Amino acid sequence: MIQVEDLTKDYGTVVAVRGVSFSVGKGEIVGFLGPNGAGKSTTLRVLAGFLGATSGHVRIAGHDIAKAPLAARRALGYMPESAPLYPEMRVSEYLMFRARLKEVPRTERLRAIGGAMDRAGVSHMAGTVIAHLSKGYRQRVALADALVSNPPLLILDEPTAGLDPNQIRDVRALVKDLGSDRTVLLSTHILSEVEATCERAIVIDRGRLVAEGTIEELRARQRSTGLELRVRDPHAAAEAALTAVFGVSVRSGVTEETAPDRRRLRLGLDAALDADTVTEAVVQALTAAGIGIHALVPEQASLEQVFSALTRHEPSAAPEQSAETA
Amino acid sequence: MSPMLIIAKREFRSYFDSPIAYIVICLSFFALGLMFFFLNGGFWQLDRASVARLFESAPMGLSFLVVPVVTMRLLAEERRSGTLEMLITLPVKDSDVVLGKYLGALGLVLILVVSTLAYPIIMFKWPWNLGPLDAGPVASGYLGMILFSAAAVAVGLLISALTESQAVAFFITFFVLGALWLFGDLASKAGGTLAIFLNYVSFQSRLNNFWRGLVDSRDVVFFLSVTALSLMVAFRALERRKWA
Ligand SMILES: Nc1ncnc2c1ncn2[C@@H]1O[C@H](COP(=O)(O)OP(=O)(O)OP(=O)(O)O)[C@@H](O)[C@H]1O
Ligand SMILES: [Mg+2]
Numbered sequence: 229m230i231q232v233e234d235l236t237k238d239y240g241t242v243v244a245v246r247g248v249s250f251s252v253g254k255g256e257i258v259g260f261l262g263p264n265g266a267g268k269s270t271t272l273r274v275l276a277g278f279l280g281a282t283s284g285h286v287r288i289a290g291h292d293i294a295k296a297p298l299a300a301r302r303a304l305g306y307m308p309e310s311a312p313l314y315p316e317m318r319v320s321e322y323l324m325f326r327a328r329l330k331e332v333p334r335t336e337r338l339r340a341i342g343g344a345m346d347r348a349g350v351s352h353m354a355g356t357v358i359a360h361l362s363k364g365y366r367q368r369v370a371l372a373d374a375l376v377s378n379p380p381l382l383i384l385d386e387p388t389a390g391l392d393p394n395q396i397r398d399v400r401a402l403v404k405d406l407g408s409d410r411t412v413l414l415s416t417h418i419l420s421e422v423e424a425t426c427e428r429a430i431v432i433d434r435g436r437l438v439a440e441g442t443i444e445e446l447r448a449r450q451r452s453t454g455l456e457l458r459v460r461d462p463h464a465a466a467e468a469a470l471t472a473v474f475g476v477s478v479r480s481g482v483t484e485e486t487a488p489d490r491r492r493l494r495l496g497l498d499a500a501l502d503a504d505t506v507t508e509a510v511v512q513a514l515t516a517a518g519i520g521i522h523a524l525v526p527e528q529a530s531l532e533q534v535f536s537a538l539t540r541h542e543p544s545a546a547p548e549q550s551a552e553t554a
Numbered sequence: 555m556s557p558m559l560i561i562a563k564r565e566f567r568s569y570f571d572s573p574i575a576y577i578v579i580c581l582s583f584f585a586l587g588l589m590f591f592f593l594n595g596g597f598w599q600l601d602r603a604s605v606a607r608l609f610e611s612a613p614m615g616l617s618f619l620v621v622p623v624v625t626m627r628l629l630a631e632e633r634r635s636g637t638l639e640m641l642i643t644l645p646v647k648d649s650d651v652v653l654g655k656y657l658g659a660l661g662l663v664l665i666l667v668v669s670t671l672a673y674p675i676i677m678f679k680w681p682w683n684l685g686p687l688d689a690g691p692v693a694s695g696y697l698g699m700i701l702f703s704a705a706a707v708a709v710g711l712l713i714s715a716l717t718e719s720q721a722v723a724f725f726i727t728f729f730v731l732g733a734l735w736l737f738g739d740l741a742s743k744a745g746g747t748l749a750i751f752l753n754y755v756s757f758q759s760r761l762n763n764f765w766r767g768l769v770d771s772r773d774v775v776f777f778l779s780v781t782a783l784s785l786m787v788a789f790r791a792l793e794r795r796k797w798a
């Protein structure tokens with residue numbers, strides 16, 4: 229449904245997106261993930277046709293957005309970041325206006341508007357003036373607007389930003405539900421959102437694509453870098469035995485207060501080596517030293533850690549210098 | 555209905571959802587009413603049966619108040635609030651967006667213009683009948699006023715396309731339309747080529763012929779060109795934003 233090839237977008241001197249390529253297949257729910265200022269909204273605005281690409285190609289539902297912009301936009305329901313709406317209009321009136329412009333046939337308009345309001349949960353607000361709606365409801369009206377022409381592709385920029393926890397849950401459920409019969413690309417900087425709703429994630433940072441894959445694939449990218457051990461070690465010999473193992477560092481060793489021969493160890497593994505091999509060597513070394521292993525748990529990288537590892541910035545030079553002079 | 559007309563209709567209706575339309579209409583009629591009765595003895599103190607006074611004062615009110623107020627928000631507010639993003643990403647041509655907004659605003663201004671017809675009717679038909687009215691200058695005067703409105707609203711739209719602030723749009727439009735009006739007064743004081751130039755660009759000087767019952771094709775072409783040019787530049791400004 230979406231093919232992005234080498235997309236670059238600059239705002240004068242600021243390069244917001246540089247050389248990003250990805251694609252989203254039919255029926256997928258894809259999370260577009262990145263910290264603030266990563267270029268998510270910029271990319272989505274280019275896809276939706278609000279901004280022109282500086283270079284690169286974008287195809288939406290098979291239509292090149294530069295050559296056939298109207299055909300591309302017809303296939304698309306877009307919800308911008310802050311859900312801008314006309315404050316003076318009533319909800320149903322606004323959706324009617326949008327449905328007309330989205331070429332919903334006259335005979336189906338009322339049904340389409342009713343259906344979209346139902347799905348977005350704003351039916352009971354149909355007669356309310358938009359200026360009187362809360363932020364969460366405005367967000368939902370914008371969502372209803374994205375749905376009104378029943379497009380095969382939805383692009384949602386931070387659909388849950390500014391919602392309360394109940395509404396976040398509702399919107400996530402709705403996105404999952406919508407994703408059963410159409411393609412959804414949604415941006416967020418919240419990882420749990422991607423975990424909760426998406427099958428796949430595209431991670432960008434400072435305008436560059438840094439990772440892409442299913443949630444499991446992303447997790448696997450961050451290899452286990454630590455081990456937690458519970459051992460029977462009456463002579464406190466574990467540290468000495470482990471220093472001989474290549475690629476292992478002992479982060480901490482604690483003797484349990486209730487049982488003096490039981491100890492808890494936390495080991496760091498060299499990320500450059502294969503974690504499985506090192507783990508095996510650890511077990512052999514401990515066994516050879518006569519230490520009994522009661523439990524061994526690899527530290528599982530959380531998606532949060534993966535995310536922060538992917539988008540970790542080198543500390544910039546400026547603060548360091550100022551610290552030096554201070 | 556074409557997308558352009560759908561957008562125009564919403565724009566037009568939105569004036570009546572805010573106090574703006576009512577305030578502008580009331581103020582205009584109040585000002586015209588004052589002039590009608592008091593300015594230099596009122597509209598009817600003329601020796602000839604004509605509504606020249608009306609034609610002279612109405613475009614001034616349009617230039618200095620009505621058009622700047624009506625056009626200030628057209629694209630500026632739409633851009634500031636982000637609703638422009640909602641419009642541009644629709645399967646609608648950008649030119650339809652510009653023309654739709656233009657027609658919506660022009661619609662409101664033309665309603666005002668047409669409603670001033672009440673004055674000649676009151677003066678020359680009922681309840682007063684100040685004698686037979688020379689229909690020619692009235693018709694040409696209104697044609698001039700309509701052409702003038704088309705050009706003035708287009709200029710206002712263009713200025714609104716260049717800023718995100720309604721207030722800035724208002725003041726620049728006020729200034730530009732005001733200058734284009736006052737150039738006419740200035741021309742009579744200046745001389746030589748400057749006067750020729752001022753008369754050439756002044757909306758007031760261009761309207762002069764219409765008031766006297768003369769429809770000069772050069773004046774018609776002038777107003778139409780200003781309209782077309784302003785709309786084209788406004789469209790370009792909207793397009794350029796994409797690549798900014
Ligand atoms: N209109 C603009 N003019 C200049 N620079 C801009 C403009 N819009 C965005 N930027 C810059 O482009 C970069 C990417 O912005 P963008 O809004 O795409 O980020 P984002 O990933 O959506 O962030 P957020 O999570 O905060 O919404 C930022 O550095 C931002 O400052
Ligand atoms: Mg954003």
